[in-house]
Amino acid sequence: MSNHQLVNKYFRHNKKFPHIWCPGCGIGIILGNMLRAIDSLALDKNMIAFVSGIGCTGRAPVYVDFNTLHTTHGRALPFATGLKLARPELKVLVATGDGDATAIGGNHLIHACRRNIDITTIIFNNYIYGMTGGQYSPTTPHGDKAYTCKLGNIERPFNISALVEAAGATFVGRTTSYHTLQMQSIIKQAILHKGFSVVEIITHCPTTYGRLNHKGGAVEMLQWQKETAIDKSQAEKMSPAELEGRIITGILLKKELPEFCEQYATIIEKAQSQTRNHGDETESN
Numbered sequence: 001m002s003n004h005q006l007v008n009k010y011f012r013h014n015k016k017f018p019h020i021w022c023p024g025c026g027i028g029i030i031l032g033n034m035l036r037a038i039d040s041l042a043l044d045k046n047m048i049a050f051v052s053g054i055g056c057t058g059r060a061p062v063y064v065d066f067n068t069l070h071t072t073h074g075r076a077l078p079f080a081t082g083l084k085l086a087r088p089e090l091k092v093l094v095a096t097g098d099g100d101a102t103a104i105g106g107n108h109l110i111h112a113c114r115r116n117i118d119i120t121t122i123i124f125n126n127y128i129y130g131m132t133g134g135q136y137s138p139t140t141p142h143g144d145k146a147y148t149c150k151l152g153n154i155e156r157p158f159n160i161s162a163l164v165e166a167a168g169a170t171f172v173g174r175t176t177s178y179h180t181l182q183m184q185s186i187i188k189q190a191i192l193h194k195g196f197s198v199v200e201i202i203t204h205c206p207t208t209y210g211r212l213n214h215k216g217g218a219v220e221m222l223q224w225q226k227e228t229a230i231d232k233s234q235a236e237k238m239s240p241a242e243l244e245g246r247i248i249t250g251i252l253l254k255k256e257l258p259e260f261c262e263q264y265a266t267i268i269e270k271a272q273s274q275t276r277n278h279g280d281e282t283e284s285n
């Protein structure tokens with residue numbers, strides 16, 4: 001599909017543009033490739049619900065023509081959980097920044113993982129709070145600068161993919177905004193996975209993180225992603241020392257476990273049959 005066709009088919013181009021993102025921001029690259037993944041799966045737009053919290057990333061659903069929910073900071077997953085339970089036939093997708101997902105929303109993230117609810121969560125990890133001007137987030141690398149740690153971050157960052165795996169996610173993928181074909185492929189497989197799937201995408205915020213850490217502009221930051229990422233299949237042959245500072249990409253985990261909405265449906269059935277049996281007993285007495 002050409003870019004022109006993609007815009008006409010999926011964007012609310014007549015209503016919601018211009019968008020708020022800075023020139024060179026990685027968020028648009030991710031959104032475009034997410035739409036390409038969805039298009040290649042030939043999913044019905046009306047059967048998709050796209051949910052977000054707040055942040056530059058949180059604006060993504062505003063611009064696209066799905067069922068969309070732009071909610072409160074850190075709370076995309078509780079909204080998405082309620083929606084999925086009420087309408088399990090919908091494909092529910094979540095877009096969330098690293099701050100939204102792992103700081104204010106961290107508790108919701110780990111519990112969604114543990115429940116294995118059939119939601120695909122795409123975490124746009126740009127290592128900083130973009131929207132509010134560059135405060136550090138739980139993924140800001142140790143020693144790097146943000147406006148709230150101008151002399152260098154003394155906290156150790158979360159490894160998002162390891163965190164969600166430990167919390168019980170049944171599909172975990174990681175890629176970068178440079179690796180667009182890999183990104184499409186991982187997002188497709190995450191959407192098709194039955195259970196809680198997380199795709200962590202390392203992306204660039206040239207305006208705050210890039211500027212403060214002298215990373216250059218968007219081109220240099222993409223170049224860094226290209227040089228730093230290493231596919232899982234190659235990484236498996238390397239030593240921990242060789243992997244120091246590298247971003248391991250690919251599908252990091254995929255396993256089948258009972259899904260939350262399906263289990264919830266069996267509980268509803270049990271409760272209803274108990275009520276019916278109890279009613280029968282009462283009538284026969």
Ligand SMILES: Cc1ncc(C[n+]2csc(CCOP(=O)(O)OP(=O)(O)O)c2C)c(N)n1
Nearest residue numbers: 054055056057073097098099100129130131
């Ligand atoms: C309850 C609440 N606390 C704080 C804020 C302010 N706030 C808005 S976006 C944001 C952080 C955004 O960073 P991130 O989630 O990493 O997304 P990005 O903007 O980088 O895409 C914060 C702290 C808010 N809107 N609501």
Ligand code: SF4
Nearest residue numbers: 021022025056130205
């Ligand atoms: S502040 Fe950063 S994350 Fe937000 S739109 Fe600008 S470049 Fe993108």
